[in-house]
Amino acid sequence: MARVLVLGGGFGGIATAVALRAQLADDAEVVVVDRREEFVMGLRKTWYVLGISPLAYGERPLGQLTRKGIAYRHGEISSIDPARRSATVDGEVLGADAIVIALGARHAPEDVPGLASHGLNCWTREGLERVMAAIDAFRGGGAVVGVFGQPYSCPPAPYELALLLADRLEDRGIDADLSVFTPAPITLPIVGASGCVPLDGRLAERGITFLAGRVADAVERGAVHFTDGATLPFDLLLAVPPHRVPSVLVESGLASAQGWVRVDRQTLETGHDGIYAIGDCTAIGLPNGTGLPKAGLFAQKEGETVASRIAARLRGEEPSATFDGAGACYIEMGGGEASMIRGEFYADPPQAVLTAPTHEQREEKERFESERLAAWFGG
Numbered sequence: 001m002a003r004v005l006v007l008g009g010g011f012g013g014i015a016t017a018v019a020l021r022a023q024l025a026d027d028a029e030v031v032v033v034d035r036r037e038e039f040v041m042g043l044r045k046t047w048y049v050l051g052i053s054p055l056a057y058g059e060r061p062l063g064q065l066t067r068k069g070i071a072y073r074h075g076e077i078s079s080i081d082p083a084r085r086s087a088t089v090d091g092e093v094l095g096a097d098a099i100v101i102a103l104g105a106r107h108a109p110e111d112v113p114g115l116a117s118h119g120l121n122c123w124t125r126e127g128l129e130r131v132m133a134a135i136d137a138f139r140g141g142g143a144v145v146g147v148f149g150q151p152y153s154c155p156p157a158p159y160e161l162a163l164l165l166a167d168r169l170e171d172r173g174i175d176a177d178l179s180v181f182t183p184a185p186i187t188l189p190i191v192g193a194s195g196c197v198p199l200d201g202r203l204a205e206r207g208i209t210f211l212a213g214r215v216a217d218a219v220e221r222g223a224v225h226f227t228d229g230a231t232l233p234f235d236l237l238l239a240v241p242p243h244r245v246p247s248v249l250v251e252s253g254l255a256s257a258q259g260w261v262r263v264d265r266q267t268l269e270t271g272h273d274g275i276y277a278i279g280d281c282t283a284i285g286l287p288n289g290t291g292l293p294k295a296g297l298f299a300q301k302e303g304e305t306v307a308s309r310i311a312a313r314l315r316g317e318e319p320s321a322t323f324d325g326a327g328a329c330y331i332e333m334g335g336g337e338a339s340m341i342r343g344e345f346y347a348d349p350p351q352a353v354l355t356a357p358t359h360e361q362r363e364e365k366e367r368f369e370s371e372r373l374a375a376w377f378g379g
Contacts, residue, residue, distance in 0.1 A: 002028040002314050005087055005094060007077055008102035009034030009062045011041065012279035012299030014376050016100050017070045019307035024314065031071040031096075033089055037062055040125060041296065041369055042154055043330075046161055049122055049132045050168050057368055060377045067378050077103070080252040082272035095210065098310045101261065101270075101277040102303065103249065105153060105294065109241040112148050114219035119146070121238035122161060123153060134236060135165070140174050141235030141257075146224060147182040148216050149242030153280050153294045156331035156341060158240055159187060159199055163334035165238075166206045181211035181224070189290055191341060191352045198354050202333045243294075245281055259283065265292075265346070266322040268306050276310070278302035286325075287348035293341075295329040300372075330365040333357040338365050 002024065006017045009032050020030045038088065044058035053266075054379045060116040062072045074088040086095045107124055109116040121130045145162045168178050180203070187196045187203075187210065203210050211232070218225040224232045249255040254270060260283035262270060268276045271373030279299035284292040292298060301323060308321035325346030331354075332338045 004030050004310055005030070005096040005099045006030065006032045006102060007080070007087055008032075008104060008279070008281075009039055009065075009072070009101065010102060010279065010299070011271050011296040012303040013100070014039060014065070015300040015372075016102060016278065016303030016307050017065065018068060018071050018376050019304045020311060021069050023307060023311035026069075028314065029071060030069070031073055031094070032057045032062065032065060033073045033075060033077060033087065033094075034062055035076050036125070037074055037228070038125075041372075042123070042157065043123065043365065043369060045122060046164065049128055049135060050161075050164050051132070051136075052164070058373065060373060064351060064377045066297075068376070072174070072378075077248055078215055080254065082249060082252060082254060082270070082275045085274050090180065097314060098276070099275040100303070100306055100310070101249065101254070101275070101281060102279050103246045103281045103301065105243040105280040106246045107241045108244045109148075109239070111242045111244075112216060112219060115148060115216075115239060115241060118219045118221055119148075119237045121241055122238050123157075123240055131238070134170070138169075138174065138176070138236045140176050142177045142179070142233050143169070143236040143238070144178075144224065144232060144234040145180045145238045145240075146216060146232075147180075147184070147240045149292055151181055151283075151294055152240050152243045154329065155188060155190065155293050155295070156199070156329065157202065158182070160332045160377035161238060162208050163202060163206060164332055167334045172305070177209070178207065179209035179211060179232065181214040181216070183213065183215045185213050187212075188341065188354065190293060190345070190350065191343075195352065195354050198339060198356055199331070199333070202357065206334060216282075243280070249281060251341060255281070266326070267309060267319070268302050268323060274313075276306045278306060284325075286345055286350050288350055290350070292325065292345055293327075293329070295327065297329060298327045301327060330361065330368065332362060332365065336362055338362040 047053040048055040086094035261277040305323040311317035312319040328342030
């Protein structure tokens with residue numbers, strides 16, 4: 001009986017498992033392994049901490065995947081052996097005919113002195129209640145959304161958070177000085193300076209100060225310190241912490257300590273037979289020197305490509321499916337509107353645009369979540 005291990009129950013891992021189950025023989029085993037017990041999209045976390053919509057509306061137990069004929073193993077992955085195509089989960093070695101690594105990125109606030117103590121991480125499920133309470137308790141002053149390293153998951157998300165926070169504070173009648181900083185030279189490098197105009201204009205319209213090229217090297221109570229000697233005071237700091245590759249991937253030899261898993265950009269193969277990697281734990285370079293954005297739809301499409309390739313191999317066929325680098329993601333612009341970043345990212349140079357904000361695209365974003373939850377977990 002064939003077995004495929006999918007290590008990670010996030011966006012890409014679930015998409016891979018569902019696609020595999022649809023293409024493999026009934027007696028083949030698809031196993032999703034994750035230390036978490038629930039799945040929730042990043043967009044839902046933002047809606048939750050800002051009081052827009054409950055977390056429970058978009059949260060699903062990973063055990064519910066059994067409805068799709070997918071096995072779920074709750075546990076900690078302590079090691080991966082690419083040569084033997086096996087992973088150790090809570091002390092048990094699980095072998096497989098193929099392994100898909102979809103472990104995402106590890107957050108490392110400890111890499112910036114003081115960040116863990118004085119900043120609030122909105123990018124992880126753990127601690128969201130603390131973030132929500134801090135936003136509810138905020139009564140004015142300086143509110144900062146800070147990007148503390150690159151790359152990070154969902155490039156437009158910090159700006160979306162700032163714009164939606166502006167809506168929330170305005171609704172509450174709270175006067176605040178809002179700002180966003182990033183190490184990047186512009187808001188969205190992937191679309192170029194001219195492509196950033198709709199977002200830059202919306203930030204300015206809402207009175208949100210944008211600080212480009214700011215590399216933070218320390219945080220103390222009430223202030224962010226930058227490498228150029230400048231400081232930024234705050235009363236509320238919502239932080240995008242440094243993102244790192246999960247340690248188990250470094251220990252397995254699949255990634256370097258300061259890098260990411262390198263894959264063939266079309267097949268997502270790692271160079272080890274039967275071992276693939278997708279999503280945020282990978283690094284895929286683009287012709288213009290940037291990297292493929294770490295975003296959910298890319299992970300989904302990568303996972304579906306890998307599923308087709310694995311299924312073909314298990315049938316004794318030559319795989320033909322490839323990932324073309326096309327994709328998109330939404331960014332809410334406040335006022336009930338959203339835009340899209342979409343393009344052909346493997347083009348030379350990458351062709352990406354930021355669309356003008358509309359209410360219709362905000363509605364599309366809600367459907368983006370609901371349609372996938374229904375397809376992956378059932379009604």
